[in-house]
Amino acid sequence: MKYLIIFAIAGLSFSCVSHKQEEENHSSKLSVISLREDSVTLYTEFPARIEGKVNVNIRPQVEGYIQKIFIEEGAYVKAGQPLFKIDDRQYIEQVNTAKANLNAALAALKNAQLEVDKYTLLSGNNVTSDFQLKAAQAQYETAQANVEQQRAALEAANINFGFTLIKSPVDGFIGRIPKRIGSLVSASDMQALTTLSDISEVYAYFSMSEKDFLRFNTRYEGKDLADKLLKVKDVSLKLADDSQYPYSGKIQMINGEFDTNTGAISVRAMFQNPNHLLRTGNTGRIILPYIENKAIQIPVLATLDIQDKIFVVRLNQENKAERTAITIDAKQGDYYILRAGLKAGDRIVSKDVETIKEGSIIQPE
Helix, strand or coil: CHHHHHHHHHHHHHHHHHHHHHHHHHCEEECEEECCEEEEEEEEEEEEEEEEEEEEEECCCCCEEEEEECCCCCCEECCCCEEEEECCHHHHHHHHHHHHHHHHHHHHHHHHHHHHHHHHHHHHCCCCCHHHHHHHHHHHHHHHHHHHHHHHHHHHHHHHHHCCEEECCCCEEECCCCCCCCCEECCCCCCCCEEEEEEEEEEEEEEEEHHHHHHHHHHCCCCCHHHHHCCCCCEEEEECCCCECCCCEEEEEECCCCCCCCCEEEEEEEEECCCCCCCCCCEEEEEEEEEEEEEEEEEHHHEEEECCEEEEEEECCCCEEEEEEEEEEEEECCEEEEEECCCCCCEEECCCCCCCCCCCEEEEC
16 A cells, blocks of 8 residues: 555656646747836827918009019018019109199198188278188188198008009018019909018928827926927927928917817927028928836837737746737837836737747746
């Protein structure tokens, strides 16, 4: 009986050792990392369009034929520089007529004053009635009003004459000039004479989806949106050729409402443009940075995509593989930024996860 028990114990021991050796033989040595929280700068890109800080449509204020064009398309002009000259002959005549009318009105006023003086003297000597004096005074007031009217007409004529020389209101670049010398233009024309862009500073307009806006709004502290904008880091601009614009910009404004057609909200950033590299109509991509102080990064190589879900292989306390679904906040280079599904301290296989079976034992390298 003793020999039987001894053989049984020996057999059990051999079985346990064999099972342990079998588990060891079926375990895999793989690269394993322990997740931790780090401070990470995240970048979000948005398509953007560029506009000069000042874009002015140059339009005629009076009707007439273009007599001179002083500038070329694409030229840089200074404020006050002549751009176009409209035939001014009819406006010179209007000024001369207004001057003559004013002189006539002044003469009539002088004559009315003489009448008032005359009837004032006669009325004082009881030679004439007060009615005649009052009539003379009324005539004087009418003449005085006419003088003011003619002065206003002369001022208007001078203004119209001044409008025949069209000058640049700001410094900037001239756009296309669709009109030519001899073209008849007027203030009612739908088409502008040209467009003038002040691009010493430019605006970059881009749109945020409702999801991006809500995330943006929760990332920054502040009593209101204006207060939060003060805490937003400077943004950068990637140009159409993927080169980096050398100057950083600042978000200045977020529109007050979402576009019901696109479901997006408009945002404006301003950039200095001292070398005039950017022009109205340029496109690019705004790069918006954000520092996440408790970010957990997951290597893309450590993930597996299955039916629109992302999985990693997590190791439990027994080093057994557990396929775990995770939610991603963003992708940054070769890493995903974790939103949910894991926590700091969890261990995951860092690569070659496709062939790992659920429950298999992993030996960390």
